[in-house]
Amino acid sequence: MKVLVPVKRVIDYNVKARVKPDQTGVDLANVKMSMNPFCEIAVEEAVRLKEKGVVTEIVAVSVGPAQAGETLRTALAIGADRAILVQTTDDLEPLAVAKVFKAIIAEENPDLVIMGKQAIDGDNNATGQMLATILDWPQATFASALEVSGGKAKVTREVDGGLQTLEVDLPAIVTADLRLNEPRYASLPNIMKAKKKELVIKELASLGVDTAPRLKVLKVTEPPKRGGGIKVETAADLVSKLKNEAGVL
Amino acid sequence: MAVLVIADHDNATLKDNTHKTVTAALGLSKDIDILVAGQGAKAVADAAAKISGVRKVLLAESAELGQGLAEAMQGLVVPLMANYDAVLTPATSQGKNFSPRIAAALDVAQISEIVEVVSADTFVRPIYAGNALETVQSSDGKKVITVRPTVFQAAAEGGSASVESIPAAAAPAKTHFVDQQLVKSARPELSGAKIVVSGGRALGSSEEFHKVIEPLADKLGAAVGASRAAVDAGYAPNDYQVGQTGKVVAPELYIAIGISGAIQHLAGMKDSKIIVAINKDADAPIFQVADYGLVADYKTAVPELMDALTAAGK
Numbered sequence: 235m236k237v238l239v240p241v242k243r244v245i246d247y248n249v250k251a252r253v254k255p256d257q258t259g260v261d262l263a264n265v266k267m268s269m270n271p272f273c274e275i276a277v278e279e280a281v282r283l284k285e286k287g288v289v290t291e292i293v294a295v296s297v298g299p300a301q302a303g304e305t306l307r308t309a310l311a312i313g314a315d316r317a318i319l320v321q322t323t324d325d326l327e328p329l330a331v332a333k334v335f336k337a338i339i340a341e342e343n344p345d346l347v348i349m350g351k352q353a354i355d356g357d358n359n360a361t362g363q364m365l366a367t368i369l370d371w372p373q374a375t376f377a378s379a380l381e382v383s384g385g386k387a388k389v390t391r392e393v394d395g396g397l398q399t400l401e402v403d404l405p406a407i408v409t410a411d412l413r414l415n416e417p418r419y420a421s422l423p424n425i426m427k428a429k430k431k432e433l434v435i436k437e438l439a440s441l442g443v444d445t446a447p448r449l450k451v452l453k454v455t456e457p458p459k460r461g462g463g464i465k466v467e468t469a470a471d472l473v474s475k476l477k478n479e480a481g482v483l
Numbered sequence: 484m485a486v487l488v489i490a491d492h493d494n495a496t497l498k499d500n501t502h503k504t505v506t507a508a509l510g511l512s513k514d515i516d517i518l519v520a521g522q523g524a525k526a527v528a529d530a531a532a533k534i535s536g537v538r539k540v541l542l543a544e545s546a547e548l549g550q551g552l553a554e555a556m557q558g559l560v561v562p563l564m565a566n567y568d569a570v571l572t573p574a575t576s577q578g579k580n581f582s583p584r585i586a587a588a589l590d591v592a593q594i595s596e597i598v599e600v601v602s603a604d605t606f607v608r609p610i611y612a613g614n615a616l617e618t619v620q621s622s623d624g625k626k627v628i629t630v631r632p633t634v635f636q637a638a639a640e641g642g643s644a645s646v647e648s649i650p651a652a653a654a655p656a657k658t659h660f661v662d663q664q665l666v667k668s669a670r671p672e673l674s675g676a677k678i679v680v681s682g683g684r685a686l687g688s689s690e691e692f693h694k695v696i697e698p699l700a701d702k703l704g705a706a707v708g709a710s711r712a713a714v715d716a717g718y719a720p721n722d723y724q725v726g727q728t729g730k731v732v733a734p735e736l737y738i739a740i741g742i743s744g745a746i747q748h749l750a751g752m753k754d755s756k757i758i759v760a761i762n763k764d765a766d767a768p769i770f771q772v773a774d775y776g777l778v779a780d781y782k783t784a785v786p787e788l789m790d791a792l793t794a795a796g797k
Contacts (some may be wrong), residue, residue, distance in 0.1 A: 250746055251611035260615050327592055328583070357610050357727070358595045363553065363583035372657040373553055375580050378721070388661065392721055393551070394576045395493075395672070396665035400552075403657040412711070412728055413721050448592035449619040452605065457616050460753055463774035469787035472759065472777055473795050480757045480774065482678075482736040483703075483797065 236291045237280045238344035241273040243305040244355045257453040269305045272350025275410040278417035281313035288382050291315050297334050310428035311420035322438035330445035332364035337441045351409040362409035372402035376411040484568035485514040491573045494521040497530040499675050500573035502637035507630045508571045510600030522549025532644040539644050545651035550660040556581035558652030561588045569626035582629050591623035596631045612727040613750035633733035676706035678736045684712035685741025692718040710742045726751035741781050744769030
C-alpha cells in the first residue's frame with residue numbers, strides 16, 4: 235500500500251512572525267524555516283504504518299521554492315522513501331495546492347493521503363478537505379488516532395466537545411491533529427541516507443494546473459497590541475480589583 | 484445579494500456562535516437565511532427563527548447531517564448556493580471540517596476565520612497564529628467564509644422568521660459514522676463561557692490540574708481551559724486546549740494559572756476582556772498581556788484566591 239504525504243516549508247514554529255514595514259506581508263528574510271509541525275506528524279504517522287507492515291511505500295510531496303527540497307529531505311530522513319518537489323516561487327492558495335496534489339495523485343495512485351490539518355503560516359485549515367472534494371474521496375480530518383486495514387481507515391477525530399470515530403473507504407484523505415503522535419527526531423545516519431534517496435523536481439507549469447489566485451492581499455498589518463496591565467500584591471487585592479475596578483466578578 | 488449562514492448546534496440547542504455569525508453576515512447583506520442541518524433539530528430551527536434580521540430558516544434533517552459528516556453537508560449546501568452569493572459558517576471544528584468542501588465544490592477560495600468584514604468582498608483574517616492580520620479581497624463570484632465568532636457581537640433575538648423544511652442529500656457512500664464520545668460536563672462550554680480558568684505546565688500533573696484548577700473554576704462558574712503544554716503533557720484533555728491549535732476564546736475574564744504565555748496560547752485568548760495571570764516567574768510573557776498579574780506560586784496563590792472569593796461572597 236502506498237501513502238502520499240504532502241509537506242509544507244513554513245516559518246519555524248518557535249519564531250515570532252514579524253510584519254514588513256511596507257505591509258506587504260510577513261518578513262521571511264533570514265528567518266529559520268522548518269517543516270510545518272502538522273506535516274511532521276503526518277510523515278511520522280506514515281512511517282509508523284510502514285513499520286507496522288501496513289504501508290510499503292511513502293512518497294513525500296511539496297509545492298514551493300527550491301528550498302522546499304530541504305523540507306522534503308527532512309521527510310526522507312524521518313522515513314519517507316522518495317520525494318517530489320513541485321517547484322514554484324508563487325505563494326499558492328489552498329485550492330490551487332489541492333489541484334496540484336490532484337495532478338500528482340493521478341500519476342502516483344496512492345491508497346491513502348496523510349497530511350497536516352493546517353499550515354501555521356496561512357492558518358487556512360482547508361487544503362485536505364478541498365483535495366478530498368475534488369478527488370471525490372472520503373475525508374477524515376483532525377485525526378488523533380488512525381488504524382488502517384481491509385481497505386478501510388478507522389479514524390478518531392478531535393471534534394468540539396470530544397471525539398468522533400469514522401470509518402472511510404480507501405483511497406481517502408486523513409488530516410493530522412496534534413495528538414496523533416509525537417514525531418521522532420531524524421537520526422544522523424538517517425539524515426545521511428536521506429541525501430541518497432530520490433527527489434524528483436517538477437516545474438509547476440509542467441502540470442497544467444490552474445493556480446491563479448482568487449484572493450488579492452491588500453495589506454498585512456500587525457494586530458493591535460494589548461497594553462500591559464498592573465501587578466497586584468495579594469489574592470485579596472486581585473479579587474477587589476476584579477470586583478470594583480474591572481467589574482467582572 | 485443573499486447570504487446563507489450555517490447554524491452551529493448540537494441537534495438540541497442553537498449555539499451563540501450562530502448569532503455572532505449572523506452579525507458578520509450583516510456586513511455583507513441584509514438578506515440572510517439560516518440553514519439548520521441536523522437530525523431531530525426542529526427546536527434548533529425554531530430558536531434560529533428568533534434571531535433578528537433573519538429572512539427565513541431552512542431545516543434539513545438526516546442521520547448523516549446529525550452526525551455532522553462533511554460529505555453530507557457538502558451535498559446539501561452546494562445546490563443551495565444557486566440562491567446565495569455567500570455562505571458563512573462559524574469556525575468551529577465542525578465548520579472547519581465541511582466549509583472547505585463547499586468552496587472546492589464551487590471552485591472558489593475559502594476565506595478562513597475572518598475577524599472583520601470590510602466590505603462585501605473584502606475581509607480581515609489572522610495569519611501566523613494571530614501575529615499578523617491579512618486584508619484580502621475576493622474575486623470569486625460566490626464567497627465561502629468561515630467566521631471567528633468570538634470577535635463578533637451576538638445578533639439580538641426578537642425576530643419571527645419562517646421555518647421551511649428542505650430535503651437532505653443522499654447519504655455519503657464512502658464515509659461511515661462509527662461512534663462519538665462527547666465529554667459531559669456541568670461546566671459551561673469553553674468557547675462561549677463568560678469566565679475561563681486555564682492551567683499550564685507548571686501544574687505538573689493531571690491530579691494537580693484537577694485539584695487546583697477545577698475547584699476554582701466551579702467557584703466562579705467558569706469553564707476550564709489549558710495551555711498546549713499542559714495538554715501535551717497529559718494533564719488535561721485536548722478539548723480543553725486554548726490557543727491557535729485549540730480553541731479561541733474571548734471571555735469577560737480569563738485567569739491563566741502557571742501558564743508562561745507562548746505565542747500560540749496568546750493567539751487563543753488575547754481578545755479576552757480582562758486577563759489575569761498567576762505565575763511565579765515575573766518575566767513570563769503572559770504578564771505582557773495580563774491586565775492583572777500576581778507573581779506568586781499557584782500552590783499558595785490559588786488557595787488564597789479561593790479564600791478571597793469566599794470573603795467577597797462568591
